[in-house]
Amino acid sequence: xxxxxxxxxxxxxxxxxxxxxxxxxxxxxxxxxxxxxxxxxxxxxxxxxxxxxxxxxxxxxxxxxxxxxxxxxxxxxxxxxxxxxxxxxxxxxxxxxxxxxxxxxxxxxxxxxxxxxxxxxxxxxxxxxxxxxxxxxxxxxxxxxxxxxxxxxxxxxxxxxxxxxxxxxxxxxxxxxxxxxxxxxxxxxxxxxxxxxxxxxxxxxxxxxxxxxxxxxxxxxxxxxxxxxxxxxxxxxxxxxxxxxxxxxxxxxxxxxxxxxxxxxxxxxxxxxxxxxxxxxxxxxxxxxxxxxxxxxxxxxxxxxxxxxxxxxxxxxxxxxxx
Amino acid sequence: xxxxxxxxxxxxxxxxxxxxxxxxxxxxxxxxxxxxxxxxxxxxxxxxxxxxxxxxxxxxxxxxxxxxxxxxxxxxxxxxxxxxxxxxxxxxxxxxxxxxxxxxxxxxxxxxxxxxxxxxxxxxxxxxxxxxxxxxxxxxxxxxxxxxxxxxxxxxxxxxxxxxxxxxxxxxxxxxxxxxxxxxxxxxxxxxxxxxxxxxxxxxxxxxxxxxxxxxxxxxxxxxxxxxxxxxxxxxxxxxxxxxxxxxxxxxxxxxxxxxxxxxxxxxxxxxxxxxxxxxxxxxxxxxxxxxxxxxxxxxxxxxxxxxxxxxxxxxxxxxxxxxxxxxxxxxxxxxxxxxxxxxxxxxxxxxxxxxxxxxxxxxxxxxxxxxxxxxxxxxxxxxxxxxxxxxxxxxxxxxxxxxxxxxxxxxxxxxxxxxxxxxxxxxxxxxxxxxxxxxxxx
Numbered sequence: 001x002x003x004x005x006x007x008x009x010x011x012x013x014x015x016x017x018x019x020x021x022x023x024x025x026x027x028x029x030x031x032x033x034x035x036x037x038x039x040x041x042x043x044x045x046x047x048x049x050x051x052x053x054x055x056x057x058x059x060x061x062x063x064x065x066x067x068x069x070x071x072x073x074x075x076x077x078x079x080x081x082x083x084x085x086x087x088x089x090x091x092x093x094x095x096x097x098x099x100x101x102x103x104x105x106x107x108x109x110x111x112x113x114x115x116x117x118x119x120x121x122x123x124x125x126x127x128x129x130x131x132x133x134x135x136x137x138x139x140x141x142x143x144x145x146x147x148x149x150x151x152x153x154x155x156x157x158x159x160x161x162x163x164x165x166x167x168x169x170x171x172x173x174x175x176x177x178x179x180x181x182x183x184x185x186x187x188x189x190x191x192x193x194x195x196x197x198x199x200x201x202x203x204x205x206x207x208x209x210x211x212x213x214x215x216x217x218x219x220x221x222x223x224x225x226x227x228x229x230x231x232x233x234x235x236x237x238x239x240x241x242x243x244x245x246x247x248x249x250x251x252x253x254x255x256x257x258x259x260x261x262x263x264x265x266x267x268x269x270x271x272x273x274x275x276x277x278x279x280x281x282x283x284x285x286x287x288x289x290x291x292x293x294x295x296x297x298x299x300x301x302x303x304x305x306x307x308x309x310x311x312x313x314x315x316x317x318x319x320x321x322x323x
Numbered sequence: 324x325x326x327x328x329x330x331x332x333x334x335x336x337x338x339x340x341x342x343x344x345x346x347x348x349x350x351x352x353x354x355x356x357x358x359x360x361x362x363x364x365x366x367x368x369x370x371x372x373x374x375x376x377x378x379x380x381x382x383x384x385x386x387x388x389x390x391x392x393x394x395x396x397x398x399x400x401x402x403x404x405x406x407x408x409x410x411x412x413x414x415x416x417x418x419x420x421x422x423x424x425x426x427x428x429x430x431x432x433x434x435x436x437x438x439x440x441x442x443x444x445x446x447x448x449x450x451x452x453x454x455x456x457x458x459x460x461x462x463x464x465x466x467x468x469x470x471x472x473x474x475x476x477x478x479x480x481x482x483x484x485x486x487x488x489x490x491x492x493x494x495x496x497x498x499x500x501x502x503x504x505x506x507x508x509x510x511x512x513x514x515x516x517x518x519x520x521x522x523x524x525x526x527x528x529x530x531x532x533x534x535x536x537x538x539x540x541x542x543x544x545x546x547x548x549x550x551x552x553x554x555x556x557x558x559x560x561x562x563x564x565x566x567x568x569x570x571x572x573x574x575x576x577x578x579x580x581x582x583x584x585x586x587x588x589x590x591x592x593x594x595x596x597x598x599x600x601x602x603x604x605x606x607x608x609x610x611x612x613x614x615x616x617x618x619x620x621x622x623x624x625x626x627x628x629x630x631x632x633x634x635x636x637x638x639x640x641x642x643x644x645x646x647x648x649x650x651x652x653x654x655x656x657x658x659x660x661x662x663x664x665x666x667x668x669x670x671x672x673x674x675x676x677x678x679x680x681x682x683x684x685x686x687x688x689x690x691x692x693x694x695x696x697x698x699x700x701x702x703x704x705x706x707x708x709x710x711x712x713x714x715x716x717x718x719x720x721x722x723x724x725x726x727x728x729x730x731x732x733x734x735x736x737x738x739x740x741x742x743x744x745x746x747x748x749x750x751x752x753x754x755x756x757x758x759x760x761x762x763x764x765x766x
Contacts, residue, residue: 290440
């Protein structure tokens with residue numbers, strides 16, 4: 001049986017076996033061709049779909065960004081060159097949104113990675129209740145962002161539970177989301193808390209892949225736990241860290257929309273634009289002010305921003321370690 | 324590694340090509356598409372005209388509209404009306420995304436504050452003057468409908484309007500030793516009542532707010548059309564081109580009075596129990612400035628809430644904010660279809676429909692003669708709203724979202740960054756003027 005199926009496969013790969021009759025061979029070839037055609041067509045369908053609803057519109061955005069494009073207008077959309085880009089870079093709110101996005105990414109992704117790794121390392125060490133803890137840490141990740149955002153709003157409001165505790169401890173009540181200085185960090189905290197579970201899974205998988213023999217060798221050499229972590233675990237987790245950082249950055253840019261809209265006090269990146277992110281601003285430009293030209297230009301900038309960041313991360317974070 | 328760079332370069336090249344070459348293709352295909360579909364729509368089936376009517380999803384409105392459409396179709400054979408609804412939050416988006424596709428409504432229900440944007444984009448056509456003569460609109464409707472009169476034309480006409488009034492909790496009034504049957508009528512009284520109705524703990528944390536205060540909700544409207552005009556000021560010049568908010572000391576006086584609730588008086592807090600409506604419903608706020616559109620919510624969500632309504636407390640003048648959802652005809656409708664759309668609009672603005680709109684939805688009739696009937700004026704809940712209609716004002720927005728945001732930011736600068744109220748107010752006036760300059764600059 002094994003032999004037979006192997007020879008069939010070989011036929012498909014243009015290496016005809018010598019011992020077969022030509023007629024039969026032709027038949028098999030035809031059948032195989034049809035089979036592959038079918039498989040490829042099936043595989044191509046989603047590709048066309050993807051091309052149509054993802055890639056082409058993305059490319060079209062570049063075109064829109066160079067035009068004065070009012071979404072409601074049915075008239076021609078004049079070409080304005082780089083006007084939209086110039087307007088954006090003169091726009092204080094847009095600059096603020098870029099700075100905020102950077103803060104979201106730098107603090108958020110670092111926080112996610114650190115906490116995710118710590119949780120994974122701890123979970124890796126225990127033998128009992130592993131499943132229980134994994135569930136506990138993973139639940140926030142699969143809970144609705146909107147629901148969580150509102151729960152945080154209630155916990156953090158002036159009369160909320162956290163302020164009650166602070167006051168009981170003799171500390172002054174904090175404005176949290178009502179303060180332009182604190183709101184963004186509160187939101188980042190909520191986002192980190194929610195994504196720890198996902199990072200934990202990635203890191204656990206990475207840890208499983210580190211062979212025990214390396215630790216045994218380190219033990220024989222008399223390495224301290226700290227040395228073992230920095231010399232064995234950390235370098236070998238590198239691929240996981242790069243992957244987590246890239247994925248984390250991209251999701252952070254996306255998620256900073258839902259969280260910000262639901263947690264900021266005016267629902268649009270307030271107070272005083274202190275929590276506005278680029279995606280929230282793009283949404284406002286496009287669907288509140290109907291200025292597709294500006295919104296597309298901002299999207300292009302965001303695209304280049306993500307592209308640059310990803311290249312940077314891959315360059316800086318990827319290192320080869322051979323053991 | 325090298326291959327990877329090549330790939331990236333390739334993608335960028337592709338993007339550039341797409342950006343440059345898209346020009347003429349898209350232009351032509353766009354207009355083609357639009358013409359094609361508009362032809363299709365006007366033809367309809369068997370000479371029957373189908374009107375596409377869009378409004379936002381608001382259960383009671385959708386249901387009443389379904390009934391009204393049925394009656395309209397019976398009275399006007401040959402005309403069919405198809406209602407489409409979108410959630411309020413996504414309404415503009417949905418409208419916006421359908422336009423480039425060449426599809427969309429023939430008659431559309433819009434928030435009046437959005438109308439200038441739509442008119443500006445060439446989305447609407449003026450109401451035909453033979454069917455809706457200006458003198459008739461101006462004599463029959465409340466003057467606030469002029470908020471959508473632009474370039475000497477009426478672009479939309481509402482069935483119903485809403486006003487702001489003071490909601491107050493009768494139980495909390497009694498608890499504070501106040502007479503629930505004599506609500507505050509002046510600024511001083513409002514202050515006094517708010518202070519009496521406020522409770523704070525030993526750390527100064529607010530436990531019960533005397534006056535809910537939320538600029539992002541109705542707060543900004545209260546400031547513009549309520550307080551400013553009550554103090555004798557005005558936000559906009561007659562021609563709506565100048566922001567004269569700061570010309571009269573009344574503007575700043577109103578702004579300071581408004582801010583005194585969360586500052587000097589300490590009766591209010593932004594985000595108190597997340598927002599004003601929640602705080603009022605959960606009896607954490609004793610008074611709130613809110614619209615007649617909230618009555619339905621209160622009846623559903625808090626049937627046991629013992630509240631009453633009073634006209635907004637005034638100062639040297641009486642004034643309140645009005646707002647409305649209003650119906651317009653889109654630009655491409657013409658010929659027989661336009662006649663049908665006009666008929667439908669006339670039906671929607673008939674006295675009878677207005678009465679039913681109040682009975683079933685709780686929005687106030689837009690025509691003076693219908694609204695001022697005894698049965699409505701004497702109504703315990705609707706009375707105060709209707710009473711305020713004659714002096715109500717609907718601010719002409721060039722950009723509702725942005726103007727709201729400017730007011731919120733001005734308040735936050737004072738509350739959170741300790742800015743001087745006068746500076747924050749001047750900045751508000753200046754930045755609002757900049758919006759108007761931009762709007763009128765295109766004309």
